[in-house]
Amino acid sequence: MAELLKGALVARSITEKCAERAEKLQNRGVVPTLAIVRVGENDSDLSYERGAEKRCREAGIAVRGIHFAADVDNETYLSAIRELNEDNGVHGILLLMPLPPQLDEKAARKALIPGKDVDGCTAGSLAGVFMNSGEGFPPCTAQAAMELLDYYGVECKGKQAAVAGRSLVFGRPAAMLLMHRNATVTVCHSRTEEMEKVLRQADIVLVGIGKMESIGKEYFRPGQTVIDIGIHWNAEKQKLCGDVRFDEAETVVTAITPVPGGVGAVTTSVLAKHVIDAAERLSGESLSGRD
C-alpha cells in the first residue's frame, strides 16, 4: 500500500503561511485582494469560485467577484480586465475559463498583465516559467504538484521525472518546474509510443492527460511517487476519479495522491499564495521569498 499524499495538509500549511504574510501586509495598509472574473453561471465555475473564496478568506485575502451575464460582449469583458490591471486595490486577477464563444480568449489573455496573472495564463507568465525568470506566475495546478512534492520531502534533483500530458495549464509548465528543480524530465503525450515504458522508468510521475482512469498498473513500478491531476466524475462508480486507476497504482508505487483530496485540494492554496506574492511585489516590498 502506497503512502497517500493528501492535499489537505499541504493546503493548510500553505494557507497558514499566507495568513501570516497577509497580516503583515494589512498592518501596512495593504489588503491583499483577488478579483475573480466570471462569465455566466456554469457549475464548475461556481464551484471553483466558492472554493477559492473560502481559501482566500482563510488566507486573509479579500475577494472581489466580477460577474457578467453569459452574453456579455467582448469589449465590455476586455475593458473590465484593463480596469482591474490599473486598479491598485487589486493584486491578483483570475479569469474563469473557458469563455463563451463571443468572447476572444486570446485577447483576454493578452489584456491581462502578468504581474496580476495569479493563475499563469498569459504569455508573460508562461515565458517566466520557461525562462525561470520569476516574472508572472506558474499555473496553479502545475505549482500545486510541486508543493505536494516539497511538503512530502520528495527530492527532484538528479531524479528521473515523467510528465504525461503537454497542456499549457499543466504538462508543459510542470515539466519546466521539475527541470528547474534539477530533475531530468521527459514529457509524454498522445503521440508517445510505449508510454508505459517511459513512465515506468521515472522516479516521479505526474499525470495530467484528461482521460479518466486510463493509466493502470502497467505504467508503474515500486519506488515511484505519482501525482495525478485528473479529476472526473465516474458515473458508473458514482464517485470522482483521476487519470490513474488508483486501486491498481497504489498496490505498486511508493506514494500517490488520492483523487479527490490530492492536487485539487492544493490548487486554491497556491492561488492564495500567488495573490500574496503579487500583493507583496506590487506594494513594493517583498516580506518573504516566493517559493
Add this chain to the structure above:
Amino acid sequence: MAELLKGALVARSITEKCAERAEKLQNRGVVPTLAIVRVGENDSDLSYERGAEKRCREAGIAVRGIHFAADVDNETYLSAIRELNEDNGVHGILLLMPLPPQLDEKAARKALIPGKDVDGCTAGSLAGVFMNSGEGFPPCTAQAAMELLDYYGVECKGKQAAVAGRSLVFGRPAAMLLMHRNATVTVCHSRTEEMEKVLRQADIVLVGIGKMESIGKEYFRPGQTVIDIGIHWNAEKQKLCGDVRFDEAETVVTAITPVPGGVGAVTTSVLAKHVIDAAERLSGESLSGRD
C-alpha cells in the same frame, strides 16, 4: 560509418527559398532588411556578422550594421533598439551578445519587440516557442537543428528524443520544437544522472552542453541520429570540434552532423529565413508559410 548530415546543403536549400520570397517582397517595394547591432569588435562577433551578411546577401536581404564602441552607455544602446523597433525599413534585429558589463542585457532583451526578434532572445519569442503560438521566432540554432532533421527526412513524430543541455538559446527551445513535432522529449543537463543511459535510449539526440568532446561512444547506439551544436577550438588537435567525440560517435550511430559544417552552417540561413518571415508579416502579407 554514419551518414554525414552536412549543413551546407540545408543552408543552400533554405537560402534559395528565401531569395525567391525576397524577390516577391522587393517586387512589392519591400526590401527585407536585417539590422545587426554590435558593440565593440570582438572576433567572434565580427566573424558571425560577416557570415550573416554574406548569407543575407545571397538571400536577397539588406543588412544594416549598427556598430557601437565597446564603452557605449546603456541609454544610447537601448535607444538604438527602440529606434529600430519603430523603423519600418527594418524587419529583423540581431543583437550580438554577450554585451559588455556596463550594458543591461536583460533591459536590451525587454526593449526589443518580438516581431523583429529574429534570433529568439526575447520573452515574447520564448513564450511563442513554449506555447507554440507562432509569435516571435525561435532561437536560430534551435531552429537550425529542426531544419537539419527536416532536410534529411528524420521523422520526429512518436520518436524518443533527448536534448543534452537546457540553455535558452538551444536546449530548452529545441526540446519544445521537438515536442511540437510530436517527439517524446527528455531534457538532460548538468544534474542528470546516468546521462549515457538517457541518450542511448533516444532515437534522436541533440547535444548542446558547451563542453568540448565530452560525449563519447558510451552515449550512443546504432540507429540514432545525432545533432551536435557544440563548436570549440581544440588547441591540441589544431581544429574545430563539437561537444561530441565525433570519431567515436560516427562508428556507432546512423547519422551525425559534422563539426564544423553541421548545425553551424545552417544557423545564418535560418536567420535569413526569419528576416524574410518578419518582412512578410510586417508588410502585412504572408506569401508563404513560416515552417
